[in-house]
Amino acid sequence: MATELSETISMAKQERHKNLFLNYRNLNKFPVELLKDEGLQFLERLYMKRNSLTSLPDNLAQKLPNLIELYLHSNNIVIIPEAIGNLARLQSLDLSNNALQFLCPEIGRLRSLRHLRLSNNQLKCLPPEIGDLQDLETLDVSRNQLVSLPDRLHRCTSLQNLTADHNLLSHVPRQLCWLHRLNQLSMAANRLTFLPLDLGRSRELQFVFVDNNVDLKGLPSYLYNKVIGCSGCGVSAQVLEGDLGEVLGEALVGLPAEVKVLGSETDHVVPLEEIAMRTLHRIYQQRPTDLNLLPPITLPKSLLDLLQFPLGHCHRCSQTMFTIIYPKLFPLRDTALAGVHRRTTVSFVAYCCSSRCLRTFDLQG
Structure with a gap:
């Protein structure tokens, strides 16, 4: 086997192969033949699926500087070296089915990376630096132990x-609603209790799968007429489906924790805190480029971040909302998706900025 491997690598060097297949070779160490002398300077794609590798060499980028695709699916890799960030041309990295417990921040230096697959590992968190991958098109982190996603993920434009x-995700970062090229979002079998109000507002987002989130009791109505999967979600068996259209409140809707006040149709005055936030948002969103005309006040970064990512937008008039919403339920059986998900009790929830918008909003219109 060793002789056959050496011959394969030797031939690849002599004939200047751009692709090298070393799948199913029972390798438990990275082949030293790949790293001898000048390495394989011309190699662009390396396939090492289903071996027994536990680590990668620190000089991988030095010896294989032109790698575009690196496939390490189904090995026993526990950690990847910080030097992985030196693979400047790498566009696709597959580390699925390994034993990764930690992802080094240097992953954010792979500025050419377009596809990153990390499914079926033991990751409990992702480094914030993953948000530096502005060319990233595909990210698969399924079957790990993640309790949250980085807020900076929205920088992966x-x-x-x-x-x-x-x-083990309990929420979807609101910032993901700003990913205007996002076409498919799949977060099935997590611990979601709510979804961002603006999820689905982008026209590009067409596929949303949140199946088997048993505590998820509402879907933003921006998802209406998109392809969604929500089987296994919804209220407990004690709540009758016939009552869904009549119930209005936090217990059933599963409102986000950020909502401090739940507006009702009898409330005609929006709280002062909400009015102030909306006014500041308009000032800072519409401020002119002329520095002499900037608003006369300077706000702390934490407040500026809140203004940049509001809780949601009114489904009726698109007004930004920060602390108060008016929810209106539309049972799934009354929507176009009723025939697709007959067994789920999840409802669509429209969120409005005032009782006036609440009364006039119609999902069917």
Whole structure:
């Protein structure tokens, strides 16, 4: 086997192969033949699926500087070296089915990376630096132990497909609603209790899968007429489906924790805190580029971040909302998706900024 491996690598060097297949070789160490002398300077794609590798060499980028695709699916890799960040041309990295417990921050230096697959590992968190991957199109972190996703993930402005099934996620970062190229979001089998109000507001987002989140009791109505999966979600068996259209409140809707006040149709005055936040948002969103015309006040960064990512937008008039919302339920059986998800009790929830918008909003219109 060793002789055959050496011959394969030797031939690849002599014939200047761009692709090298070392799958199913029972390798428990990275082949030293790949790292001898000048290495394989011309190699672009390296496939090492289903071996027994436990680590990667620190000089991988030095010896294989032109790698575009690196496939390490189904090994026993526990950690990847910080030097992984030196693979400047790398576009696709597959570390699925390994034993990763930690992902080094240097992953954020792979500025050419377009596809990152980390499914079926033991990751409990992702480094914030993953948000530096502005060319990233595909991110698969399913079947790990993640309890949250980095807030900076919204900086991955090219992201189109995000898969985070079978983790321990309790919420979806509001900032993900700003990923205007995101086409598919899959977060099935987590611990979600609510979804961001603005989820689905982008026209590009067409596929949302949140199946088997048993405490998820409401879907934002921006998802209406998109392809969604929500089987296994919804209220407990004690709540009758016939009551859904009549119930209005936090117990059933599963409102976000950020909502401090739940507005009712009898409330005609928006709280002063909400009015102030909306006014500041308009000032800072519409401020002119002329520095002499900037608002006369300076706000702390924490408040500026809140203004940048409001809780949601009114489904009726698109007004930004920060501390108060008016929810209106539309049972799933009354929507276009009723025939697809007959066994789920999840309802669509429209969120409005005032009792006036609440009365005039109609999901069917």
